[in-house]
Amino acid sequence: MHKLIYLDNAATSFPKPPGVTEAIVHFMTEVGANPGRSGHALAREAEAIVRNTREGLARLFNIPDPGRIVFTLNVTEAINTVLFGFLDDGDHVVTTAMDHNAVLRPLEYLRKKGAVTVDIAPADRQGFVDLDALKRSLKTKTRLVVVNHASNVCGTLQDIQAIREIIGEIPLLVDTAQTAGCYPIDVIRDGIDFLAFTGHKGLMGPQGTGGLYLREDLSLRPLKRGGTGTLSESLDQPDFLPDALESGTQNNVGIAGLGAGVDFILETGVETILRHERELTARLLKGLRGLTGVTIYGPLDPERQTSTVSITFDSILPGGEDHPLGGCGAINLAWTEEGPLPSEAGKLLNGRFDILVRVGLHCAPLAHKALGTFPDGTIRLGMGYFNTREEIDMVIRAIRAIVEGDL
Numbered sequence: 269m270h271k272l273i274y275l276d277n278a279a280t281s282f283p284k285p286p287g288v289t290e291a292i293v294h295f296m297t298e299v300g301a302n303p304g305r306s307g308h309a310l311a312r313e314a315e316a317i318v319r320n321t322r323e324g325l326a327r328l329f330n331i332p333d334p335g336r337i338v339f340t341l342n343v344t345e346a347i348n349t350v351l352f353g354f355l356d357d358g359d360h361v362v363t364t365a366m367d368h369n370a371v372l373r374p375l376e377y378l379r380k381k382g383a384v385t386v387d388i389a390p391a392d393r394q395g396f397v398d399l400d401a402l403k404r405s406l407k408t409k410t411r412l413v414v415v416n417h418a419s420n421v422c423g424t425l426q427d428i429q430a431i432r433e434i435i436g437e438i439p440l441l442v443d444t445a446q447t448a449g450c451y452p453i454d455v456i457r458d459g460i461d462f463l464a465f466t467g468h469k470g471l472m473g474p475q476g477t478g479g480l481y482l483r484e485d486l487s488l489r490p491l492k493r494g495g496t497g498t499l500s501e502s503l504d505q506p507d508f509l510p511d512a513l514e515s516g517t518q519n520n521v522g523i524a525g526l527g528a529g530v531d532f533i534l535e536t537g538v539e540t541i542l543r544h545e546r547e548l549t550a551r552l553l554k555g556l557r558g559l560t561g562v563t564i565y566g567p568l569d570p571e572r573q574t575s576t577v578s579i580t581f582d583s584i585l586p587g588g589e590d591h592p593l594g595g596c597g598a599i600n601l602a603w604t605e606e607g608p609l610p611s612e613a614g615k616l617l618n619g620r621f622d623i624l625v626r627v628g629l630h631c632a633p634l635a636h637k638a639l640g641t642f643p644d645g646t647i648r649l650g651m652g653y654f655n656t657r658e659e660i661d662m663v664i665r666a667i668r669a670i671v672e673g674d675l
């Protein structure tokens with residue numbers, strides 16, 4: 269059978285590093301116990317595994333106290349934990365057009381309920397948030413700023429340090445779904461108060477893992493209350509971390525796998541991962557720029573984006589290096605011959621070329637509005653650390669075949 273080319277790493281990374289499956293199997297076959305619930309040998313071993321994952325994440329993000337990291341099911345749960353646990357009635361929140369529905373939907377729910385008011389800072393055609401508009405939207409009542417670190421649609425990286433400077437002391441929640449593990453993040457240097465991460469993308473762990481870091485003097489009302497294995501004599505939820513926000517038995521099997529993913533990243537080095545992904549991005553962008561009939565969205569610059577690239581087949585601009593923006597934001601003229609819609613092109617890539625991509629709106633409708641690709645969306649090519657140059661060349665050849673109708 270033809271080898272599949274997995275280009276859906278922005279949805280979830282695949283394959284995982286070798287140690288991840290081993291760690292999961294080890295937990296299931298050799299450990300099995302519930303950490304923090306019993307004092308016996310296997311419970312202590314399970315506790316050590318969970319501690320190792322917390323410590324690895326703390327090293328990766330330069331978090332001084334690993335105890336300030338709580339595990340969640342995914343980044344969606346981490347974001348919800350902040351939005352429902354931090355905001356009070358009457359608060360004002362600022363987020364951005366590049367944010368994911370994981371942020372926009374809970375905020376819309378709170379807004380419609382009349383609990384909070386929300387401003388959404390716009391983004392330009394390359395997906396960069398308008399920082400002047402963000403600054404203008406700040407009010408005395410602004411209690412939280414929520415920012416997507418990198419777009420899951422077109423990879424655009426936001427300047428977190430610049431945003432921190434603009435917003436002063438207002439708490440900042442950063443959704444690092446697309447950057448954790450593949451881009452350097454330092455909560456101190458970057459001024460991040462709440463860091464929400466998912467375990468199954470760049471962190472290379474299994475699905476069903478994620479977490480949240482909270483700066484030292486911040487606290488949240490828990491989304492869930494219940495058993496924590498600590499202070500069992502009290503009917504009140506413990507108020508110390510991580511227990512305050514970790515009720516019930518966690519996905520400890522997954523956390524064991526996540527720990528192995530994080531260990532792999534720490535051993536390999538985020539810089540090495542970033543270098544490889546930038547090389548692949550540069551190669552893909554160069555190959556696609558040469559193709560008339562392909563619109564590329566995003567910064568078109570490996571230094572200013574992740575290894576996620578979005579395209580459509582409807583460019584009116586000629587290809588080539590002298591068009592630094594490629595087809596980004598191209599306007600469809602009436603006489604333009606229509607290329608295949610993203611859904612059709614996606615089917616061709618997935619079905620005929622065994623290139624696995626995701627098409628559509630990628631749970632980020634406002635980002636597509638900013639890019640001018642709403643409502644049809646784009647074809648998203650999400651590269652990861654385990655993709656190779658050869659695979660990228662095959663992808664470029666397949667896309668060329670689609671534009672040239674050579675099927």
Ligand SMILES: Cc1ncc(COP(=O)(O)O)c(C=O)c1O
Binds near residue numbers: 368466
């Ligand atoms: C930017 C961004 N935020 C949030 C999410 C939600 O991730 P999860 O499904 O792991 O909660 C994703 C993943 O699709 C994402 O790319």
